[in-house]
Amino acid sequence: MNENRPIRATSGTNHEGTSAHNRRVIIDALRLNGALSRADLARATRLTKQTVSNIMEELENDGLVTSRETVRRGRGQPSTPYGLVPEGAFAIGLQIDRHITRAIAVDLVGNVLIRKEANLPAGGPATGTPVVLQLIEDVRAELRQRVAQAEKRLVGLGAAMPGPFGIEQEDADNPWMMGAWQRFPLLETLSAGTGLNVTLQNDAAACATAERMVGAAHGLDHAVCLYVGYGIGAGLILGGELYSGAHGNAGEIGMALLMAGGRQTQLEHRASLASLYDHLSVDPMAPDIYSLIDARAAADDPDVLAWIERAAVDLRWSVQLIETIFDPQTVILCGGAPPALATRLIAAMQPLLPSNADRPDRLLPRLQLGMTDPWAVARGAAAEPIGHAFDPRFQAILKS
Amino acid sequence: MNENRPIRATSGTNHEGTSAHNRRVIIDALRLNGALSRADLARATRLTKQTVSNIMEELENDGLVTSRETVRRGRGQPSTPYGLVPEGAFAIGLQIDRHITRAIAVDLVGNVLIRKEANLPAGGPATGTPVVLQLIEDVRAELRQRVAQAEKRLVGLGAAMPGPFGIEQEDADNPWMMGAWQRFPLLETLSAGTGLNVTLQNDAAACATAERMVGAAHGLDHAVCLYVGYGIGAGLILGGELYSGAHGNAGEIGMALLMAGGRQTQLEHRASLASLYDHLSVDPMAPDIYSLIDARAAADDPDVLAWIERAAVDLRWSVQLIETIFDPQTVILCGGAPPALATRLIAAMQPLLPSNADRPDRLLPRLQLGMTDPWAVARGAAAEPIGHAFDPRFQAILKS
């Protein structure tokens, strides 16, 4: 018997784990369904009325739920619905992109309270970190000022930036040095600089989180968000949870190889906004680039349409690949693309390629339009700490 | 308030859920680490010694574990390790392939006790179902005869066959009519015909389950098995569990589209055993085809080598795609390919394409050889009911 080999095992659980899970289940049910009565919650969660009553009392004391007006529903005593209190929890979301950083504050139900952005100076983390920390502090200060209890109800900071993480790669990506950011210990730096719980994910994953919290993937357990931003990636909601892979790099579909024009290239080089900027010879650092592209797309600018036609070919392939590999309920196109562009892109992708997703029992469209909002990534980043604190998860049941 | 809308919620849990989880955690730890003492288990699972002792007594009474010889490890009272009892549970695994069906019986620790196979007559489920049911009954009868307690300890029947399921597709696949099998209510038929709990998965998923139970993915939480059989697919172990997608069709990578020789085709047409048989003009129904291919590969037959070279190109692409999309700890090549062929295929795939998997902190090879055994699919199928009955899972904690 080898004696010093570490023993691998899943953690056990105890009463506290049970209770924590049931609290989360109730909060989740309220988020998913809106206000519910204690009796409704008992039926939905399969807990007894009494258990639900006890937990609701606790949640009310903790300021996470409040009662609404009683409603009469046919025979029997009227029920008192309880809903989440938006001010029950807050989180800060941070997006670091090539040339800009955005920070927002959200509450428990996903309302965006504050949004601020700043230009990121060239030079990577060395010059960028102070800007980022200052931006976070600005948001936090305003939140503190607007809501007295906010600081003690701040559950964490969610950060998002383009992946992949932890790879030894060439740095062809100047002048924003995303490679330098990707190798930088951002999580530790933010954690030390703010004293908050920090999580880090790639921008596509953050977008998927946002779609799941408040967008097209709301209530779905299997959905893939095809994120078309400066780069291109996929945010994976698998089995009701965001999947990040072994090292947080799952879904980096932009690096998938495809044959186009007779040679092998990466999807990212064909169908990202970066490729559009390149095609249009516009400067990605232009401050009004979002509205500029939106306007040109809305005006059916021929150069934009040409890019759309070309990108649609490869995106159609991506959707077929995603459907084939993940078997999701739906695919959602989202990201930093302006609405006029995104709409045209989806139209140009029709008809989709045949795939396993052509099912007789389909309920949802194969491809849907998600958020086309430069703030979607930051919203998803902010949603992560809230979900982590309140959503039912296997990990949360286990002993610490 | 709309009154008849169904309320969506996760199920709550209670003491039984806690207890069930802790039992599973202990069984899982014993499977993963071999025999362990009560004190070891307490440390590994973070439960108290007392709790572990209580559960162990129960498990011993249930005939799932037994004590081994005490071992002295330095100071202190010697510990008594407990190990799983192989006869603690049994399961039957069934594979339905194009022209053959295989059934096996396995025990709790994955030993294969019985294996039987039968040719599947042409004509699909109509003629095939009786053959399959008879084969299962033969295995079951022999198991009953060999182990007196087997019948009451039979936890279920795991079935595996080529996917995808539930798709309206053309039936170009004659004469085995896999399309007909795929649309056939196999699960219900087997359940009614045997009275057992039945699960159904595709062959790649079953292979992945086998690799996780007793193969190269043992103890890994993120692994993808690239299954090269008559078709080609990927078995996905994501976050410690097999992922099947919304409709059981996740991982059907064979239907991914790629450009090859200037035209778009499916991966399956390039790199499956079917394409090899086609290339060699051999009859896939030949009974000795496995050893035939093995021998020709071992002899470096030029036709086989030519196919290997061509298939390696597309498989290399697949591995890069899998690494890019799933970010696994490792990729495992497995399936019904004979060892001589699989070894040469892996060699021909070197060097792998650059990907996110090139990490400075890599522990495992990017690509490993898994089981090359025609019975691997049946073993994985059989492992499913055992894992379902004994492995720690989120679902198992929830109230029924």
Place this chain on the structure above:
DNA sequence: TCTTTTAAGTCAATTGTCTTGACTAATTTG
């Protein structure tokens, strides 16, 4: 050799959480 230290494992009482069954309250139906 004898005492001390360390670790495995048990015993009995306690604690935390959900469940049960009886109850009250409020409304609609006939």
Place this chain on the structure above:
DNA sequence: CAAATTAGTCAAGACAATTGACTTAAAAGA
């Protein structure tokens, strides 16, 4: 106005993990 139905509470009970003291058995040190 009585019966039926549903929401919700109360108090006792059941279940399973925890706690702290205890027993047992070995190694280490004096």
